[in-house]
Amino acid sequence: MGRRIPQEKRNLSNVEIFDIAEEGKGVARHDDLVLFIEKAIPGDVVNVELQRKKKSFAEGRVTEIVTSSPYRIEPFCPHFGVCGGCKWQHMEYDAQLKFKQQSVGNALSRIGKVDTASMEPILGSAQTMYYRNKLEFTFSNKRWLTNKDEEVDKNDMDALGFHVPGRFDKILDIDHCFLQEDPSNQLRNAVRNYAVEKQISFYDLRMHEGALRNLIIRTSSTGEVMVIVVFAYPEEGQVELLMSYIASQFPEIVSLLYIINQKKNDTIFDQDIHVFRGRDFIYEEMEGLKFKVGPKSFYQTNSRQAYELYKITREFADLKGTELVYDLYTGAGTIANFVAKNAREVVGVEYVPTAIEDAKVNSAINDIHNTKFFAGDMKDVLTADFIAAHGKPDVVITDPPRAGMHADVVDRILEMEAPKVVYVSCNAATQARDLEMLSVKYDVIRIKPVDMFPQTQHVENVVLLMLK
Numbered sequence: 001m002g003r004r005i006p007q008e009k010r011n012l013s014n015v016e017i018f019d020i021a022e023e024g025k026g027v028a029r030h031d032d033l034v035l036f037i038e039k040a041i042p043g044d045v046v047n048v049e050l051q052r053k054k055k056s057f058a059e060g061r062v063t064e065i066v067t068s069s070p071y072r073i074e075p076f077c078p079h080f081g082v083c084g085g086c087k088w089q090h091m092e093y094d095a096q097l098k099f100k101q102q103s104v105g106n107a108l109s110r111i112g113k114v115d116t117a118s119m120e121p122i123l124g125s126a127q128t129m130y131y132r133n134k135l136e137f138t139f140s141n142k143r144w145l146t147n148k149d150e151e152v153d154k155n156d157m158d159a160l161g162f163h164v165p166g167r168f169d170k171i172l173d174i175d176h177c178f179l180q181e182d183p184s185n186q187l188r189n190a191v192r193n194y195a196v197e198k199q200i201s202f203y204d205l206r207m208h209e210g211a212l213r214n215l216i217i218r219t220s221s222t223g224e225v226m227v228i229v230v231f232a233y234p235e236e237g238q239v240e241l242l243m244s245y246i247a248s249q250f251p252e253i254v255s256l257l258y259i260i261n262q263k264k265n266d267t268i269f270d271q272d273i274h275v276f277r278g279r280d281f282i283y284e285e286m287e288g289l290k291f292k293v294g295p296k297s298f299y300q301t302n303s304r305q306a307y308e309l310y311k312i313t314r315e316f317a318d319l320k321g322t323e324l325v326y327d328l329y330t331g332a333g334t335i336a337n338f339v340a341k342n343a344r345e346v347v348g349v350e351y352v353p354t355a356i357e358d359a360k361v362n363s364a365i366n367d368i369h370n371t372k373f374f375a376g377d378m379k380d381v382l383t384a385d386f387i388a389a390h391g392k393p394d395v396v397i398t399d400p401p402r403a404g405m406h407a408d409v410v411d412r413i414l415e416m417e418a419p420k421v422v423y424v425s426c427n428a429a430t431q432a433r434d435l436e437m438l439s440v441k442y443d444v445i446r447i448k449p450v451d452m453f454p455q456t457q458h459v460e461n462v463v464l465l466m467l468k
Helices: 093-110 184-197 238-249 303-317 334-342 353-365 384-390 407-416 428-438
Strands: 011-016 026-030 033-038 045-053 057-067 134-140 159-163 171-173 212-219 225-231 253-260 274-278 282-286 289-293 324-328 345-350 371-375 395-398 420-425 442-450 460-467
Touching: 011 026, 011 033, 011 057, 033 045, 093 428, 093 442, 093 460, 134 171, 134 184, 159 184, 184 212, 184 238, 225 238, 238 253, 238 274, 282 303, 289 334, 289 353, 303 334, 303 395, 303 420, 303 442, 303 460, 324 334, 334 345, 334 353, 334 371, 345 353, 353 371, 384 407, 395 407, 407 428, 420 428, 428 442, 428 460
Parallel strands: 033 057, 225 253, 324 345, 324 395, 345 371, 395 420
Antiparallel strands: 011 045, 026 033, 045 057, 134 159, 134 212, 159 171, 212 225, 253 274, 282 289, 420 460, 442 460
C-alpha cells in the first residue's frame, strides 16, 4: 500500500516528462521523488494529481496538458483511456519505436551489463492497426459506464468487451476495436445484439450466474476464422439458438465451437470443446508451411510480424544444414518447424503437453521428419542424460515466457556449451538478467528488437550469443 498524500501536496504544476517507463507511464522528477504519470509522454509539460506514494516514487495522473509533446497525436480509438489496451496510441508510431529501442537498450546495459553499441535498429510493424489474430471478449451484466453513457438506459447494463483496468467485475462495452480485422467487429456486435434481443442472459462476474460468458475470435493470415462461444449456465435451447444464428450470419467461419465453462475462472485449457460447425482448427501459413491452430493452441498473436521475428531468429542461427538444434520453450513448434529445413535435426522442449502434440502434428502435415518434441518442465527435461541421448546441440534457440529462463536452465545451457545461442524474448529485463548469467561463457554478438505490438509498450528482442 502507498502512503496517504496530504491534500495540499497532491497537485503539482508544470511537471516535465523526460522518459517513459516499461509499463508505458511517463517519467518525471519532483524534488527527490520519481513520478510515474499515466498517459504522459516524453516532451509533455503537465499538471499532475498524485494518487499513490511510496518511499522513492509516486504515481499520478494528468489533470491538464500545459505543453504538448511533439510526439503527441490524437488517439484514433473512441475507447482509448478507458479500455486497458493500446496505451500508446496517443504517441506517433516512430516515437513508439524510438522508446522501445531505448527501453531494450537500457535493460540490457543496466541489468545485463551488455555493450549495446552495436544494437541494430528496431524492426517496426508494417501494420499498426488490425494486427492481432486472436481476441477474447467478456460478457457481463455490469457494464462500465463512461461519460458518454449519461443518457443510457440504466436497465440496459449488458456489455460485451474488455475488462476495465483494476476492475474484475466491470466490462467496457466495445463498439469498434482496432486490434483485429473483420469480421471481428461485425461478429461481436451481432452476437451482443442478438443475445440482448433474444434475452439470453449475460454473465454476472460476482454472482457466477448467467448464460453467456466469453467470445473468442481467431483469424489467420490464410483468411480462415474460428469462433468460440463460452457459455456458463444456458437455459434449454439457448446454445442451439445462438450458434445457429452465428452460423447463418457468418458463413465464412470455418471453425465454430462452443464450451460450457462453470468454473470460477475463464481459462478454457481444462474444458471440453464442442464443434457446432466446421472443423476444430484453422490453418496459419508461413513460407508455405502450414500450422494447425486449435482453440487451445499457442500461436504468436501478430501473424505477419511473427514471420519477421522468425526470419531474424533463423538469420541469427545461420544454419548450414548440418547442425543439431535445441529449441527450448518450443510451444507449438513454430520456430522448430520453421528452421527444420536448414538443420540436420531439431529437438523441441515445452512444458505444455498439448502444445507438444500440436508441434508433432505441425511437423507431420508439413512432411517434416527431422524434428523431435518432448513435454515437461525445462529444468527437469534438460538433464545430462537427455543431452547424452540426443546429442550436444550446435545451436540453442530459446524463447521463454516473460519470466525468462529458470536459473537451472541457464546452468544447463552453460554446461552444454553450444557454439551458438539465439535468445528470443518478450521481456528485455528478464532477458538481460539471463544474459548476465550466460556472460561467463558467452559474448553477445547481435541484438535486434522487433515490434510485435504497436500502440503498446511491449517489444520482442532477439540476441545472438557466441561461445567464448
